[in-house]
Amino acid sequence: MADDYVRRTAITRLEVSDEQRDLLEDTISEWKRGCQLATDMAWGKYNAKSDVQPLAYDSVREDTTLGSQHAILATHQAAEAITGCIERRSKGKKVSKPTFTAPTVKYDTRTMTVFDDETVSLSTTESRVRCPLALPNADDGYQRQYLDSDTWSVTESTLTARDGEFFLHIGFRRHKTETERNTAEDGTVLGVDLGIENLAVTSTAYFYSGREVTHNLREFEKVRAGLQQTGTRSAHRTLEQSSRRELCYVRDVLHRASNALIDEALRYDCDVIAFENLTHIRDQTGASWGHKWAFRTLYEYVEYKADSVGISVKQVGSAYTSQRCSECGFTAEENRQSRNDFRCVKCGSEGNADYNAAKNIGMRYVRRGQQSSRRTGDSQLALKSGTVKPNAGFTGYPDGFEAEFTDKPHPQRAEGA
Incomplete structure (x- = not known):
């Protein structure tokens, strides 16, 4: 259960080549299109992931260049956005159909791998790219307490493009103690x-x-x-x-x-x-x-x-x-x-x-x-x-x-x- 976990996010910049930059930018663009497509199909009909995925998955795969797992994640993102609108509406807030404009893309353990040599492998619209994590030189940098730990495990993460740079918000989780x-x-x-x-x-x-x-x-x-x-x-x-x-x-x-x-x-x-x-x-x-x-x-x-x-x-x-x-x-x-x-x-x-x-x-x-x-x-x-x-x-x-x-x-x- 989600309540049984402690969750943290460690943010680090990626060092990317020009070729990798193009692939990541294209992946973000296709991700936004995939999320929007799934939202357009499900809006007013469904908001559960188990309903939105079978409804929109094939269309996302056909109309974008996203891989299969990213297509699934896009339908889940659409479901979460629609659910958020329903919750706001129940509290008397005005809502409209979600639009996806933020320069981000979600990753999970199937689309992202963090290696011990402080690099990360990310799925893109074409092939995987492997980029160094721009971690602080100090051994006690806060990211390392999660990356170097056997207690914390990597979970869903988010890649964000900002001012010409790419930042990976790496999600971690561990089981809660009884205390x-x-x-x-x-x-x-x-x-x-x-x-x-x-x-x-x-x-x-x-x-x-x-x-x-x-x-x-x-x-x-x-x-x-x-x-x-x-x-x-x-x-x-x-x-x-x-x-x-x-x-x-x-x-x-x-x-x-x-x-x-x-x-x-x-x-x-x-x-x-x-x-x-x-x-x-x-x-x-x-x-x-x-x-x-x-x-x-x-x-x-x-x-x-x-x-x-x-x-x-x-x-x-x-x-x-x-x-x-x-x-x-x-x-x-x-x-x-x-x-x-x-x-x-x-x-x-x-x-x-x-x-x-x-x-x-x-x-x-x-x-x-x-x-x-x-x-x-x-x-x-x-x-x-x-x-x-x-x-x-x-x-x-x-x-x-x-x-x-x-x-x-x-x-x-x-x-x-």
Whole structure:
């Protein structure tokens, strides 16, 4: 069962020749066509993989140059996309037939092989290509903890083309330990809210500001717009260089933010870091740069770093976390005074809106454990000055703990990734 596995993703760039580049680009193009063809055939009829595959497989094989296994994967991708639309529609969201424009292609263990010599073999529309993985020189690079492990096994992965480069998002999985199976019901939880004004805020009142990164990304956008307007070949090259610099900058920010969240979880002896569900976060934040990729990448960075120190990372439903009072539980739109300010119209509690949301996210995870089928949950939410349980109330930290850790604001940590 899927719930019996811990899953991780390790991202690495591929070193490709010009010939390999052409084959991979053609495979991505045909993959998008195959997914679209299967979706067009199944839309309004089927959404289960077991139904979409026999319906569309022959057509995908005939009308594209995809191999047999990639044709199967394309029908599965179409089924997943249609299922996602059905789920959004059930929640009152407007949906339309999925279109496949992203420069990606899925791989599984039949279409991809990772070798011990740090190369990978990938199926294309013509033949397999074998490319070196551009791994960090350091032996402790995070990808190696999965690639060199006998515990982790390779599973479904995704190849992405971006700015003239190819990046392989290698999926790994391992069986959960007995302790990890019980994590949802026991332990200390750190709630985390993601946003724009503050990139991340925790239930322990740690704020990682997003103002600087927002400003810098706006400057990148101005430069990009000017180069696009110029339109010369030289401007195009400069544009590609600028895009790569922007990507590196954002990744560096996300690495530093993830390090800070791990440090906070360790400081308060947390077993779980709880985020809100990321599915609709772009709509919630309303930011031009705060797209799903950035927040999901931050989540993945926290996930793999947390795993190395024995902390689980989970997601909970995001509904009303910004409108609910973390003190009395009263929920109303009027509670959210502005982007930064929260004041409960019922009990009068007030404070930073992102901090209030972080506490709600963490407490939602705590309650989920108590409402599990076994009813054995005994988790607690980490706050700035103590911990809290839904029924047992607040427990302050021992004398000296708060003074040592929370009397002054935590600096944003600048350690490398």
